[in-house]
Amino acid sequence: MKVPFNRPYMTGRELGYIAQAHQSHRLAGDGPFTARCSRWLEGRTGAAKALLTHSCTAALDMAAILAGIEPGDEVIMPSYTFVSTANAFVLRGGVPVFVDIRPDTLNIDERRIEAAITPRTKALVAVHYAGVGCEMDAILELARRRGLLVIEDAAQGLMSEHRGRSLGALGHLGCISFHETKNVIAGEGGALLVNDARFIERAEIVREKGTDRTRFFRGEVDKYTWVDIGSSFLPGEIVAAFLWAQLEEAEAITARRIELWNRYHERLEPLERAGRLRRPLIPASCRHNAHLYYVLLPSVELRSRLIERLRERQINAVFHYVPLHSSPAGRRFGRAAGSMEHTDHLAGCLLRLPLWLGMDPDVADRVAREIEAL
Numbered sequence: 001m002k003v004p005f006n007r008p009y010m011t012g013r014e015l016g017y018i019a020q021a022h023q024s025h026r027l028a029g030d031g032p033f034t035a036r037c038s039r040w041l042e043g044r045t046g047a048a049k050a051l052l053t054h055s056c057t058a059a060l061d062m063a064a065i066l067a068g069i070e071p072g073d074e075v076i077m078p079s080y081t082f083v084s085t086a087n088a089f090v091l092r093g094g095v096p097v098f099v100d101i102r103p104d105t106l107n108i109d110e111r112r113i114e115a116a117i118t119p120r121t122k123a124l125v126a127v128h129y130a131g132v133g134c135e136m137d138a139i140l141e142l143a144r145r146r147g148l149l150v151i152e153d154a155a156q157g158l159m160s161e162h163r164g165r166s167l168g169a170l171g172h173l174g175c176i177s178f179h180e181t182k183n184v185i186a187g188e189g190g191a192l193l194v195n196d197a198r199f200i201e202r203a204e205i206v207r208e209k210g211t212d213r214t215r216f217f218r219g220e221v222d223k224y225t226w227v228d229i230g231s232s233f234l235p236g237e238i239v240a241a242f243l244w245a246q247l248e249e250a251e252a253i254t255a256r257r258i259e260l261w262n263r264y265h266e267r268l269e270p271l272e273r274a275g276r277l278r279r280p281l282i283p284a285s286c287r288h289n290a291h292l293y294y295v296l297l298p299s300v301e302l303r304s305r306l307i308e309r310l311r312e313r314q315i316n317a318v319f320h321y322v323p324l325h326s327s328p329a330g331r332r333f334g335r336a337a338g339s340m341e342h343t344d345h346l347a348g349c350l351l352r353l354p355l356w357l358g359m360d361p362d363v364a365d366r367v368a369r370e371i372e373a374l
């Protein structure tokens with residue numbers, strides 16, 4: 001493909017920082033580069049504590065442990081999301097309860113959450129699709145009133161804001177991804193943002209195989225021992241060194257992505273007016289990070305035709321999640337609460353367009369021409 005869907009962007013400083021980690025003989029987790037990345041994340045997001053993990057999946061696994069999910073506990077979430085959102089809770093014996101999305105932002109419909117709450121509901125997961133924030137005011141107020149934990153799946157949300165506050169730093173816990181497909185990358189990587197300070201001590205223990213090793217390294221205990229359940233969730237310094245090169249440029253990366261995103265948005269505006277497609281909607285409460293640009297076609301058939309036309313012109317456009325509520329594991333481990341009409345319909349109509357730094361901005365014009373000719 002001449003225009004791949006994604007091409008990871010490198011700042012040019014990754015190898016220099018990796019060489020520094022190599023020369024310093026500090027390769028395990030929680031060394032100097034991890035500390036730099038964590039302080040940066042705390043400063044940028046306002047989280048009380050940022051803990052680097054292997055992936056957003058690992059951060060979600062930690063969140064499920066910290067939420068105290070026990071067999072039979074229910075966790076409300078959208079069905080239009082990545083499998084890890086649900087898997088993390090199923091691994092603890094939890095039951096995902098899927099709620100339909102809003103047709104405008106494709107985020108969980110906050111007006112449908114309350115009807116899905118039962119005496120077994122323990123938490124709800126707000127997934128910020130495409131780095132565009134959920135209706136967090138309503139979600140946080142509902143959770144407070146019903147005594148539920150809020151976990152943000154902000155896998156795609158670094159550098160996005162809801163009313164001036166960072167996505168991932170609004171709920172009790174937030175999970176971020178640095179996977180190669182994200183805006184700021186480490187190959188595989190992630191972070192858990194601990195926003196409710198009550199969870200900090202246990203989060204450090206869970207991340208360090210259930211031991212109090214972090215306290216030992218800080219000199220707070222004279223030996224470390226097994227104190228809780230946990231696993232190895234922390235990345236080594238090579239990954240953190242790579243990530244540091246990216247975080248240093250996070251502002252510039254976002255600004256350049258916004259330019260490409262805006263180009264699509266402007267070029268496709270007449271097609272939306274003509275009723276040929278729908279463009280992403282960004283609520284006034286949200287400052288987004290241009291994580292992805294998608295269009296909603298009127299039908300699955302038109303989407304398939306467009307994918308084919310673009311492929312013939314060497315442009316790779318891809319659809320996204322297959323809804324979890326109708327997947328084999330989703331049916332086995334979870335259940336849908338109410339109608340899933342928007343999820344079912346929109347999942348079939350959504351097409352993600354190429355967006356990566358270094359891409360020719362004219363791709364927006366070429367895509368628009370193919371849609372016009374459909």
Ligand SMILES: Cc1ncc(COP(=O)(O)O)c(C=O)c1O
Pocket residue numbers: 054055056057058081082084085127153155156176177178179189190
């Ligand atoms: C909404 C959502 N949650 C979680 C993940 C998992 O992230 P990771 O690959 O870092 O584990 C993804 C990955 O794309 C995602 O889109």
